[in-house]
Amino acid sequence: MQSRRPRPYAAGRVVVTGVAAALALVACGTTTAPQAGETSLATGPVRPVTSQPVEADGGLRCPESIDSAAVDKPVPVPQKPQGVDGTGRLLPDRDPTSLVVCGYPAADIMKPVSAPFRLAERTVANRAQRSALVEALTWSPRDTGAQRVCTLMAGNETAYLVGAAYGDAIVWVGALADANACSTSTNGDFRSGPGPAVALDQLFGSRTPPSGVAECNRASWGRLGDERSLAPEGTPTATVCREAADGTVKVAQLDAAKSAEVVAAVRALPTKPTGQTCQGPDKPSTGRFTLLLTYAVGPPVRLTIDPDCAPAVLGSNLESADASSLVELVEQWSPRIPGPDPDGSVSSTSP
Numbered sequence: 001m002q003s004r005r006p007r008p009y010a011a012g013r014v015v016v017t018g019v020a021a022a023l024a025l026v027a028c029g030t031t032t033a034p035q036a037g038e039t040s041l042a043t044g045p046v047r048p049v050t051s052q053p054v055e056a057d058g059g060l061r062c063p064e065s066i067d068s069a070a071v072d073k074p075v076p077v078p079q080k081p082q083g084v085d086g087t088g089r090l091l092p093d094r095d096p097t098s099l100v101v102c103g104y105p106a107a108d109i110m111k112p113v114s115a116p117f118r119l120a121e122r123t124v125a126n127r128a129q130r131s132a133l134v135e136a137l138t139w140s141p142r143d144t145g146a147q148r149v150c151t152l153m154a155g156n157e158t159a160y161l162v163g164a165a166y167g168d169a170i171v172w173v174g175a176l177a178d179a180n181a182c183s184t185s186t187n188g189d190f191r192s193g194p195g196p197a198v199a200l201d202q203l204f205g206s207r208t209p210p211s212g213v214a215e216c217n218r219a220s221w222g223r224l225g226d227e228r229s230l231a232p233e234g235t236p237t238a239t240v241c242r243e244a245a246d247g248t249v250k251v252a253q254l255d256a257a258k259s260a261e262v263v264a265a266v267r268a269l270p271t272k273p274t275g276q277t278c279q280g281p282d283k284p285s286t287g288r289f290t291l292l293l294t295y296a297v298g299p300p301v302r303l304t305i306d307p308d309c310a311p312a313v314l315g316s317n318l319e320s321a322d323a324s325s326l327v328e329l330v331e332q333w334s335p336r337i338p339g340p341d342p343d344g345s346v347s348s349t350s351p
Contacts, residue, residue, distance in 0.1 A: 044087030044189055047080065049170055055100075059124045060163035060170070062102035065116040069106035069159035073184075075174030077161065080188035083169030087189045089224060090137040090173050090196065096164040099125045099133065101204050106176065107157035117159055121204075129203050133162070136199035137173055139298030140192040141222035143184050144317050146273060155179025160200045177201035195221025195299075216241035216249050216290065220302045222316035223295070227273075230303060230315045231266040236293035238262040240334040243288075252334035263293065265326045266303070266313075274319035280309035286336045287327060305330075 053061040069075055084092050104117040125133060155178065162173040175185035175197035185196040198221065216239065225232030238259040240252040254262060285308035293301040304314045305323050312323035 044085050046085050047082045049083040049168070050079070052079065052170060054165075055122075057098075057124055059098040059100040060165055060172075062100065062119050062122045062161060062163070065118050066104050066159055066161070067116050069104065069115070069117055069157065069176050074186035074191060075159045075161065075176050077172035077174045077186065077188045078163075079170065079172055081169070081171045083166070084171065086171060086187045090140050090185065090187050090190055090192055091134055091164055091171055092166065092169065093138050094166070095134065096130070097167050098165050099130045100163045101125060101133075101200065102161040102163065103204065104159040104161075105156070106159045107155075107178075109154055109156060123204055125203075133199060133203060134164075135298060137162070137185075137196050139224045140185065140195050141224050141226045141316060143191045143193050144227050144273060146275075146317065156206070158201065158205055160197065160204070162196075162200070175200055177205055193221060216251055216292065220300050220316070223299050223301050226301060226315060227317040229267060230269060230271060230313065230318050230320065231263050231293055231301060234295045234298075235260070236263060236295045236301070239292040239294065240330055241290040241292060242334060242337055245338045250334075250337060254333060258333055261329060262291070262326070265329050266291070266293075269313060269320040269323065269326065271315075271318040271320050274311070274314055274317060276314060278306060278309035278311055278314060278319075280306065285309065286338060289330070289334065291330070 055061050063078055066075065080086065101123045102119055103121045103123075105113055105120050106117050107113055157179070158177045160175045160177065162175070164171045164173070171187055173185060173187045173196065176183040177197040177200060178194075181194040181198055183194050183197055185192045185194070223232050236259065237256065238254045240254070242250045242252075244250055285306050287308055288304075288306040291303040291305055293303070295301075301315070305327065306312055307323055307327045311319040311321045313320040313326070
């Protein structure tokens with residue numbers, strides 16, 4: 001990883017690198033149309049690329065400070081997307097020429113911090129970091145504005161700016177890593193939830209990335225398109241996870257044919273925006289399970305299905321009231337098992 005502390009910027013002309021030269025050409029009117037399909041949900045304008053300062057390493061220069069960073073507002077970006085329609089994704093679905101990450105401490109539980117928040121570190125992402133971050137930002141879902149359940153735990157906060165240069169386009173993304181993962185992220189045109197900030201803090205901050213995560217415990221902050229479908233477009237494989245009475249998890253990984261049937265059943269369900277809660281009996285349901293949809297590229301989708309709860313299906317942004325057809329299908333390959341005992345006893349013979 002190439003990282004360094006900020007230094008005073010030299011006055012005068014910036015160093016002209018291959019990236020800078022390409023940006024200069026675009027600024028003179030030789031813009032290239034965005035690649036087909038890179039922002040399939042986009043419907044906004046494509047702004048001309050203007051000259052923006054770069055460093056000697058070819059990456060975009062970080063602003064020396066930012067004026068605001070708050071959980072209830074996205075970190076403001078230096079420029080809205082240029083050379084590409086940024087209304088469909090945080091980043092285009094292609095590899096940038098260079099990607100820099102700018103970190104700004106915005107809260108410290110040990111000492112007071114106030115705006116303007118000064119640049120603490122600028123990092124040029126290496127290939128592995130760039131690949132992981134581009135995937136996380138490219139597939140981060142649209143924020144619907146729905147209220148999320150957030151704790152009030154105190155902790156340090158870091159505001160991040162991600163500067164992605166593509167030769168014929170520039171996109172900045174702002175995100176705030178807070179202790180409760182309650183913030184939103186933006187490129188100035190597209191707004192997403194806390195997932196990008198969590199990914200940034202795992203790659204470049206203090207948050208510990210998960211390791212050796214079992215299939216059923218894979219975390220997901222949602223997936224692009226999950227505000228329109230419980231199973232966004234693609235051909236995912238399905239995994240059914242059921243918790244047994246002894247606390248173990250029984251996993252059923254479905255093959256391609258069975259996965260296709262399950263995904264079709266999920267997509268056929270009527271949906272509406274979710275409140276992330278359901279109403280049901282106090283006794284745990286033996287029919288409850290988690291359905292994990294894993295895609296070849298991008299994050300998985302997690303659905304909670306409980307036929308004894310209303311609504312029966314909960315996703316990141318959508319819910320469905322009736323899951324009877326889906327439950328009947330899934331139970332062919334993953335039958336119900338005794339769940340945790342509500343009285344606290346544990347069966348040692350449960351599967």
